[in-house]
Amino acid sequence: MSGSHLSRRDFMKAATGAVGGVITAALGIPVIGFLIAPALREDKAGAPIAVGKLEDIPVGKFHPFSFTITKVNGWERTASNYGGFILRNSEAPDDILILSSRCTHLSCTVNWNESANAFLCPCHDAKFGPEGQVLDGPPPEPLGHFEYSVDDQGVLTIVPVELKSEA
Amino acid sequence: MWQKLYTWLDERLGLGDMYANLLDRPEPKGNWWNTLGSASLFLFILQGATGIFLTVYYTPSPDHAYDSITYIMNDVAFGWLIRGIHHWGASLMVLVVFIHMVRVFVTASYKYPRELTWLIGVGLLLLTLGMGFTGYLLPWHQMAYWATTVGTQIAGSVPFLGEFILKALRGGPDLSALTLQRFFSAHIWMLPALLAGLIGVHLYLIIRHGESHFPDEED
Known part of the structure; x- marks a missing residue:
């Protein structure tokens, strides 16, 4: 001490x-x-969503579709709209291209413009080609592609991958 | 290196002087009862800190107030801890402030030249109770709703002015979204601002006059 x-x-x-x-x-x-x-918090990839019957979707042109996903954020349910375009290249059920309408730049919604033969984004003049490739403007990557499947009844089902990239 | 940094800051801020004048003051012989003022200050800071964090999730709307608190308690990491500290700290603060006041009264520390310190202290007690009253409504559950119904009704029993006071407190004749919103505003802005300001004056007066010694035979 x-x-x-x-x-x-x-x-x-x-x-x-x-x-x-x-x-x-x-x-x-x-x-x-x-x-x-x-x-x-982990964001879920989302359950597959049926977007329509094959017989109702025309061949050879972009067919718009949309779906709503409701997520629980904290103490509230938030419903978000998503959408895209289905292009059946031929009658074959596996010859389909499904593009997301969400611009890869800052998430605005792109629209198909027949005369420009491109998807145009109203926000920052982004331009995507018929396969989703970037033609002009600021987007860092092509439009998203949806994985899809077609069952015996001809119902087209997609997996909403967009949920994963959302914060 | 640290010594140099300290010297640089000290020359400009006067850290050494601040320490000597604020913390290293001469104290009369005292005991643990003399620490309750500091304990009240500590609890005020603790309530302020936990309260600020709670506003990250809490929503002052009848639709979401209770749900947001359920979310804090069940789904936010350590939400139960932050809200628990705020909840129990509120009761503890009223208790500690009150015992502090009893000590000042019993040791006659409120006398010349400390009358103003005492009067401001009374204001601080009332503001602390006001914080308790306004905070109690915020969970918007049955207990909160009816406690505020009764509390505002009591305020409304004042002769002549009663109905006006009741409407001013509730933001109308009924307990509503307006009541919740104005209680929230009072709880996080108005009352804390007044409290912080008056605590500053209270502390200034304590440092200016020093702490009182216990009364002895000559007093």
Whole structure:
């Protein structure tokens, strides 16, 4: 004991600092988790969605379709609309191209323009070709393609991959 | 390196002077009862911090208030902890402020030249109770709704002015979305701003006059 030179005053200072540090950490570390919790939640890929019967979809032209997905965000249900274009190249049930209408630049909705023979985005003049490839403008990548399947009754079903890329 | 940085800051901010004048003040002989003012200040800061974090998720709308609190409690990491601290800290703060006041009264610390410190302290007690009253409504469950119905009804029993006070508190004749919104506004902006300001004056007066010693035979 006689070897210790810690004064009462210094001990009190150190103890106050230590207790303050423990309280700050005990609150501060959980708070980080509290603030970033929604960012760590896994986003689901989404269940397959039937978009129509093959016999109702014309061959050789872009057929628009849309679907709504309701997600629970916190204490509220949020319904979001998604859409795209179906192009049947021929009568064969596996000769189909399904493009997302969501512009890969900043998520505006593109429209098919017959005279331009391209998908045009109204927001920043993006231009995509008939296969979704970028022709002009700021988009970093082509339009998204939907995976699809056709069952015995001719019902076309897609997997809404767009959900994955959504925050 | 740290020494240099400290010297640079100290020359400009006067950290050493601040420490000597704010924290290293001479104190009369005291005991644990003398720490309750600091405990109240600590609880105020704790309530402020946890309250700010709760507003990240809480929604002051009749449609979503209760759901957002359920979300905080069940789905947000450590939401139960942050809200738990805020919930229990509120009761504890009223208790600690009140015992602090009793101590000041019993040791006659409110006398010259500290009357103003006492009066401001009374204001701080009322504001603390106001924080409790407005915060109680925010979960918007049955207990909150009816407690506020009764509380505003009591305020409405004032002669002549009663009906006006009741309508001013509720934002209309009924407990509604307007009530929830104005209680929220009072709870997170108006009352805390007043509290923080008055706490500043309270602390200034304590540092200016120093702490009172216990009364002895000569007093």
